[in-house]
Amino acid sequence: MKNSFSLKAGVLSLTAFGVILLSANAGGFAFAADSLPAGFKAGALAPEPSADMIEAGKRVYFTKCVWCHGVDGAGDGPGADRLWPRPRNFNQGTFKIRHTASGELPLFDAKKPVEGQNDLFATVTHGLPGSAMPPWEGILTEEQRLQVLSFVTTQLVKDRKFTDTKSESQTVLQLAELAPIAASEESLKKGAELIVEKKCIECHGVEGRGDGNAFNLKDDWGFSIQPANWHKCWNFRGSRQDPYNVKNIFRTFSTGVNGTPMPSFADNTTVEERWHIANFVNSLCERDVEGKPLPIDPQADKPKINFVVPSGKVEGEISADPENELWTKRARRYIAMGGQITHKPRNFVNRIDDLWVKSLYNETHVVFMFQWDDRTKSVAEGKLPWAPTSVNVEVKEQDPKTGEEGSIAAHQNNYTVYNDAVAMETAIKWKELPAPIKPRYLFGSNEQFPMDIVKWEADGSLRAFKGTGWDKDFEQRFDYEENIKLLFSEWKNGRWTVIIQRPLGDKKEQDYDSDTFFEMGQYIPTVFFAWDGHNGDAGRKMAVSAFYYTFLEPPTPQEAYIYPVAIAAGVVLLEGWILTRRSNKRKTKGLSR
Amino acid sequence: MKAIMSLGALIGVAGLLLLSGMIVGIIPSDTVRLIEGYMPVQVIAELILFVAGFTGISYMMSSMGMAFPRFWQGISCWAFVLLYLKFRVYPPIPFSVRAMYGTVSLVAVFMWVSANEEDWQKFKQPIMNVLDAKTGGNRLLRYAYLIILPILIGGFSYNAMVPKSEEPIELRTVHPAPPASTKVHGKTYTLQTSQNPYRVNPEGKYDQEYSNANIVEQGMGRLMKPNANPWDKDAQGYLKYVREGGEIFYQNCHFCHGDNLNGRGLHAFAFNPIPANFTDPGTIAQLQETFIFWRVSKGGIGLPNEGFPWASVMPPWEQHLTVDEIWKVVMFEYWHTGYYPRTWD
Numbered sequence: 003m004k005n006s007f008s009l010k011a012g013v014l015s016l017t018a019f020g021v022i023l024l025s026a027n028a029g030g031f032a033f034a035a036d037s038l039p040a041g042f043k044a045g046a047l048a049p050e051p052s053a054d055m056i057e058a059g060k061r062v063y064f065t066k067c068v069w070c071h072g073v074d075g076a077g078d079g080p081g082a083d084r085l086w087p088r089p090r091n092f093n094q095g096t097f098k099i100r101h102t103a104s105g106e107l108p109l110f111d112a113k114k115p116v117e118g119q120n121d122l123f124a125t126v127t128h129g130l131p132g133s134a135m136p137p138w139e140g141i142l143t144e145e146q147r148l149q150v151l152s153f154v155t156t157q158l159v160k161d162r163k164f165t166d167t168k169s170e171s172q173t174v175l176q177l178a179e180l181a182p183i184a185a186s187e188e189s190l191k192k193g194a195e196l197i198v199e200k201k202c203i204e205c206h207g208v209e210g211r212g213d214g215n216a217f218n219l220k221d222d223w224g225f226s227i228q229p230a231n232w233h234k235c236w237n238f239r240g241s242r243q244d245p246y247n248v249k250n251i252f253r254t255f256s257t258g259v260n261g262t263p264m265p266s267f268a269d270n271t272t273v274e275e276r277w278h279i280a281n282f283v284n285s286l287c288e289r290d291v292e293g294k295p296l297p298i299d300p301q302a303d304k305p306k307i308n309f310v311v312p313s314g315k316v317e318g319e320i321s322a323d324p325e326n327e328l329w330t331k332r333a334r335r336y337i338a339m340g341g342q343i344t345h346k347p348r349n350f351v352n353r354i355d356d357l358w359v360k361s362l363y364n365e366t367h368v369v370f371m372f373q374w375d376d377r378t379k380s381v382a383e384g385k386l387p388w389a390p391t392s393v394n395v396e397v398k399e400q401d402p403k404t405g406e407e408g409s410i411a412a413h414q415n416n417y418t419v420y421n422d423a424v425a426m427e428t429a430i431k432w433k434e435l436p437a438p439i440k441p442r443y444l445f446g447s448n449e450q451f452p453m454d455i456v457k458w459e460a461d462g463s464l465r466a467f468k469g470t471g472w473d474k475d476f477e478q479r480f481d482y483e484e485n486i487k488l489l490f491s492e493w494k495n496g497r498w499t500v501i502i503q504r505p506l507g508d509k510k511e512q513d514y515d516s517d518t519f520f521e522m523g524q525y526i527p528t529v530f531f532a533w534d535g536h537n538g539d540a541g542r543k544m545a546v547s548a549f550y551y552t553f554l555e556p557p558t559p560q561e562a563y564i565y566p567v568a569i570a571a572g573v574v575l576l577e578g579w580i581l582t583r584r585s586n587k588r589k590t591k592g593l594s595r
Numbered sequence: 596m597k598a599i600m601s602l603g604a605l606i607g608v609a610g611l612l613l614l615s616g617m618i619v620g621i622i623p624s625d626t627v628r629l630i631e632g633y634m635p636v637q638v639i640a641e642l643i644l645f646v647a648g649f650t651g652i653s654y655m656m657s658s659m660g661m662a663f664p665r666f667w668q669g670i671s672c673w674a675f676v677l678l679y680l681k682f683r684v685y686p687p688i689p690f691s692v693r694a695m696y697g698t699v700s701l702v703a704v705f706m707w708v709s710a711n712e713e714d715w716q717k718f719k720q721p722i723m724n725v726l727d728a729k730t731g732g733n734r735l736l737r738y739a740y741l742i743i744l745p746i747l748i749g750g751f752s753y754n755a756m757v758p759k760s761e762e763p764i765e766l767r768t769v770h771p772a773p774p775a776s777t778k779v780h781g782k783t784y785t786l787q788t789s790q791n792p793y794r795v796n797p798e799g800k801y802d803q804e805y806s807n808a809n810i811v812e813q814g815m816g817r818l819m820k821p822n823a824n825p826w827d828k829d830a831q832g833y834l835k836y837v838r839e840g841g842e843i844f845y846q847n848c849h850f851c852h853g854d855n856l857n858g859r860g861l862h863a864f865a866f867n868p869i870p871a872n873f874t875d876p877g878t879i880a881q882l883q884e885t886f887i888f889w890r891v892s893k894g895g896i897g898l899p900n901e902g903f904p905w906a907s908v909m910p911p912w913e914q915h916l917t918v919d920e921i922w923k924v925v926m927f928e929y930w931h932t933g934y935y936p937r938t939w940d
Contacts, residue, residue, distance in 0.1 A: 065819045069845040081845030134861045146816045302864035310760040340862030344910035440905040548867040553760040562756040570749030
């Protein structure tokens with residue numbers, strides 16, 4: 003009876019009437035199966051995996067997983083204390099990515115490695131983007147992944163039992179049968195209203211950057227946790243290699259994320275409403291100037307990186323208003339940021355993982371606009387106990403174990419607040435570096451070939467520094483500060499926008515020995531730094547980028563219009579020659595015959 | 596014969612549809628995924644399948660009386676190889692390398708179409724027809740070429756002359772020559788004679804044979820030997836130190852070098868050049884243990900002058916770890932990847 007009903011529903015949902023019929027049907031589901039939320043159906047618990055599978059899985063676990071998840075699966079392996087979010091504690095059977103109703107165990111069947119029907123298998127296969135859990139596809143075989151899950155679900159999940167029909171049930175979201183609603187303007191409008199009505203913005207923030215009630219949230223184990231930033235869909239758990247797919251958002255919204263404050267909305271929204279919300283959330287994810295999804299690097303599972311930051315030529319003054327057409331039409335570059343873990347104090351848990359940079363230049367100045375997401379506006383409350391310019395500070399790092407005072411987990415959202423900040427570092431005289439000396443663009447090569455650093459901080463200061471070597475403290479350049487200018491800075495709904503202007507630098511007018519000369523058409527080595535004050539970032543505890551190149555786009559030369567025309571004319575002549583030759587040949591052939 | 600050929604044709608058509616669907620985006624682009632580690636073999640196998648498919652298609656078409664002219668066969672085969680290299684292979688190959696492969700395959704196509712005089716005539720025929728322009732269609736085509744070719748070539752040269760910004764290419768020396776000795780935490784270690792003090796059997800004697808017998812098994816997954824679990828409470832000697840090395844690795848190194856030591860750590864996406872992949876047979880498997888000890892201790896900044904990349908942010912770990920910790924973490928890297936360190940003899 004039930005089967006035939008679902009079959010009908012499936013067929014109906016495939017018809018062109020889609021939207022309306024589907025939502026009506028989904029409502030019907032809820033009635034038919036009594037208390038089941040819309041879009042869900044009752045499922046059966048999978049049989050227990052064989053003893054062989056469990057034993058084989060133990061071997062996989064103690065080779066690969068134990069390092070973070072710990073001997074007893076309590077998420078307390080040696081790696082755990084320097085990770086945030088922390089590795090999963092398996093003991094309670096609480097798992098994030100599921101097709102099952104809120105609070106239920108995820109789908110897992112050791113004999114069925116099918117996409118969409120085996121949640122734990124999918125999590126191990128694809129990893130959890132935005133966390134330290136990597137995809138194990140291509141590293142462990144399908145069999146090995148099922149084995150290790152057999153071990154984890156039977157031996158390490160201790161408080162619940164995957165096969166206990168008395169205490170466990172499976173109510174499964176029928177994601178394959180629910181056709182998404184097109185992301186029309188109307189749908190997005192409804193979604194935008196719904197995220198207010200359903201109070202999504204209370205945690206996720208008015209613009210969805212996770213900046214709402216970001217501070218007091220804790221997971222089931224008492225560790226602080228942050229709401230997702232909807233603008234970085236590649237960091238959504240369960241989104242690997244397909245971050246712009248609304249189905250992932252729909253699933254998370256329908257099932258909730260167990261163990262976190264994110265509830266399931268299945269009981270108080272219709273299926274249709276959930277699609278509107280998913281569409282709207284998806285529409286917020288970063289896109290390019292034309293509104294197309296960003297290309298995703300399939301290996302890193304983040305937006306693809308271009309290491310050249312082009313700066314566009316402008317006549318006259320460069321606007322200080324980020325809404326000015328000059329800025330809004332300018333393409334931006336994605337700058338990937340990692341934690342600075344080479345010098346003490348090290349930053350294992352960097353909360354800023356990317357920046358967006360735009361640049362313009364005119365005859366005298368070059369201007370950079372930095373935009374980055376930061377859930378909290380931080381202006382220093384405490385005084386830094388060491389000089390912010392110094393490196394290799396002897397600070398006590400986060401060595402204590404979780405639970406002890408001073409551990410990373412205890413520190414989250416509990417640091418002394420310092421300034422949010424951003425800085426860029428450009429090389430000086432890099433072209434003149436004699437061959438045996440290697441350029442060291444992170445912090446400078448040596449006294450003769452230093453780096454030119456300009457740093458803005460949230461207290462409104464704009465300072466210049468000189469970096470003279472890997473292990474050297476930065477030197478502040480008080481005499482240079484009058485040359486650099488802060489054009490704009492604002493924190494709004496979880497995003498900083500900062501515009502900084504600096505001279506192009508010129509051998510005649512500027513002190514070329516300590517400034518970068520921004521020469522047109524040259525690749526100027528550039529590194530970016532960023533600090534999140536609420537993460538305790540200060541001094542060298544910061545996020546760093548790789549080595550990028552600032553490139554001042556030269557105007558198109560005259561020759562570019564002349565030579566191609568000449569070449570085309572040459573081709574016409576060549577064609578004429580070939581044709582004449584061919585016809586002459588044919589004529590002589592004809593004559594001789 | 597016919598059965599084989601029709602099977603080939605079927606494979607060819609299915610493969611082409613699948614590939615073009617994946618590239619255009621009608622079919623999810625990860626339907627047939629290139630699997631890391633097997634990629635070169637996979638690419639060659641795919642190309643062989645496609646060649647078989649083309650043979651089948653061409654045979655079927657000619658047996659159905661719709662023979663595909665040799666000229667177009669050659670052109671489309673070459674175009675296919677170019678498109679395959681551009682759209683299928685990941686990570687993308689730079690244009691200069693693709694141009695080289697393109698030239699090689701062009702030569703191959705030429706050799707194929709000019710294998711004998713008859714084939715060559717057949718191949719040449721369409722070109723000559725257009726040049727001679729005896730029919731109306733060919734005349735039209737000839738005028739079209741007359742106009743389109745100069746425009747195209749002019750356009751290309753304009754494109755080449757407009758200023759563009761492309762990432763400068765950075766060099767990387769994989770294994771720089773090591774020094775004779777290195778000084779770490781005040782003690783000098785001669786690379787040729789130093790030994791890992793933790794590569795010991797349960798009795799505490801240096802025992803490379805014992806440690807080599809207890810590393811993870813090569814093969815898919817690289818799992819530990821069933822009776823060699825470093826997490827065993829009773830583990831002594833080598834295995835105990837492997838666990839201690841792993842603890843250091845997962846507190847310091849995995850952020851870049853990755854949970855599976857494949858250079859895909861949490862922060863790796865932000866860095867260029869990407870961190871070293873220890874599971875690659877070209878890295879630690881090619882080197883002596885003391886070489887790794889030197890590299891870990893001295894980091895990117897300690898690379899000799901001729902060694903690249905200059906952009907490495909590998910820290911000199913002597914600033915963060917003790918000598919003992921470095922030896923243990925080096926040993927863990929060999930254990931976890933299932934490689935033996937090379938010896939000096």
